[in-house]
Amino acid sequence: MSTLTKPNHIGRKISRIRELRDMKQEALAQALGTNQQAISILENSETIDEDKLIAIAKALGVTAEAIKNFSEEGVINYFNTFNDSDNNFNSYNTCTFNPLDKLVESFEENKKLYERLLQSEKDKIEYLEKLLKEK
Template sequence: MSTLSKPSHIGRKISRIRELRDMKQEVLAQALGTNQQAISILENSETIDDEKLNSIAKALGVSVEAIKNFSEESVINYFNTFTDQSAGTFNNNCTFNPLDKLIEAYEENKKLYERLIQAEKDKVEYLEKILKDK
């Protein structure tokens, strides 16, 4: 049995990164100043020269190292870091007492109603004054 590792297929990595960035071959081709067929050939290549790889990395918005070190497993691990391990539970770390806020809101409503009642009383008083003057 051979213990040699399979060579890294750089074209497949470019293809996968492009797909993950939701970019079509045509868009990448346009960014590189070439055509879609050239991108297809490039993505089927096992090796790519460093100058071309640098321009591809720039067009994809990643580093050359990101392309060279790309693996499906690392992408899955990366996205798994965003999953919430406490799904279904709520993290209630209030920096205030909710009951105090409720009482404040109640008191504010009470003040507003008192102002409304006073405004109505003033209006009635004004209307009565107008009626007496006639």
């Protein structure tokens, strides 16, 4: 008996896509308005109703066609394209700014905001003291 999964087993494809999306059965169940046991049964089903498949695809953030045509080889090939020498994505991956400068800028901005807040509180205290003296 073969241990390989059948290529047209929709439930296993849904399960694998869900796992790749880092989604638990409970999260998918909540998105579909059902419970975890129903998702487990669904993922063990070889075929699924088209309307239900569309709803599942929407919850997973893919198309129904993507579920039908899903294959592990396709996923591996997709991610391997990022390492091809023809793809210049990684060769020009340089920063156009100094991250430390950005960090210092954010500290300076936070400092200015804090000073403005502090001045606002001082003004408020002065105003309240003035109101109390008038009474």
